[in-house]
Amino acid sequence: IGRLPDGVGTFRTFSINASPGQENYDVIVSQLRINEVMARNQSLRYSGVEGTPDWIEIANHSAAAMDIGGIRIRVSGKDEWIVPEGMRLPAGGLLVLWCDGEGLIERTALKGFNLGRSLGGGADLIELFDSEGRLLDQIEYGPQVPDRSIGWTGGRWELLLEVSPGAVNSQGSPLGVATDLRINEWRGGGDGDDWLELFNLGDLPVSLRGLYLSDDPSL
Numbered sequence: 507i508g509r510l511p512d513g514v515g516t517f518r519t520f521s522i523n524a525s526p527g528q529e530n531y532d533v534i535v536s537q538l539r540i541n542e543v544m545a546r547n548q549s550l551r552y553s554g555v556e557g558t559p560d561w562i563e564i565a566n567h568s569a570a571a572m573d574i575g576g577i578r579i580r581v582s583g584k585d586e587w588i589v590p591e592g593m594r595l596p597a598g599g600l601l602v603l604w605c606d607g608e609g610l611i612e613r614t615a616l617k618g619f620n621l622g623r624s625l626g627g628g629a630d631l632i633e634l635f636d637s638e639g640r641l642l643d644q645i646e647y648g649p650q651v652p653d654r655s656i657g658w659t660g661g662r663w664e665l666l667l668e669v670s671p672g673a674v675n676s677q678g679s680p681l682g683v684a685t686d687l688r689i690n691e692w693r694g695g696g697d698g699d700d701w702l703e704l705f706n707l708g709d710l711p712v713s714l715r716g717l718y719l720s721d722d723p724s725l
Contacts, residue, residue, distance in 0.1 A: 576637030
């Protein structure tokens with residue numbers, strides 16, 4: 507919550523553009539977006555790429571080429587990679603950034619576009635900033651299906667039917683129903699963290715969007 511401009515006006519909620527220690531700013535309507543994410547690559551290989559790296563795809567949704575030099579990608583709120591100066595992304599263009607934590611890409615021609623770390627397959631936060639550090643886009647995701655990507659399609663983030671780095675996103679994948687989920691195992695008490703395991707009885711992935719856990723049956 508803050509004021510715009512700084513120090514004057516009324517307080518308002520900043521949903522994605524918090525700026526501690528910096529000048530307050532409005533949400534930027536940007537045509538540069540995070541477009542597709544592969545966060546749990548276990549077996550998929552790509553031409554000219556060693557190993558099975560994760561990746562992030564950035565899209566220019568505008569009708570003109572865009573200078574993206576200085577654009578920043580931040581993962582897990584700390585690890586940051588900056589697009590080299592002078593780089594332009596054509597209208598409708600896609601940029602794939604590899605997330606190789608094993609150093610395999612450093613031996614290929616793609617080494618300049620490696621964030622140097624793998625993505626979290628269980629959960630992670632990816633943020634896109636302009637050269638002045640203002641947030642343009644972000645995606646925070648939960649547990650991922652191995653060898654499947656999530657992407658922007660139909661106006662929302664979905665598990666995609668096909669993996670498509672550097673190409674137009676496919677439609678969303680068919681999904682199972684939440685009634686196929688079971689509480690399968692749990693641990694409580696003693697040393698270490700408590701945990702609970704869910705099991706999917708069906709043949710299709712099930713979206714956990716909107717589901718919640720509670721220890722109060724009255725809810």
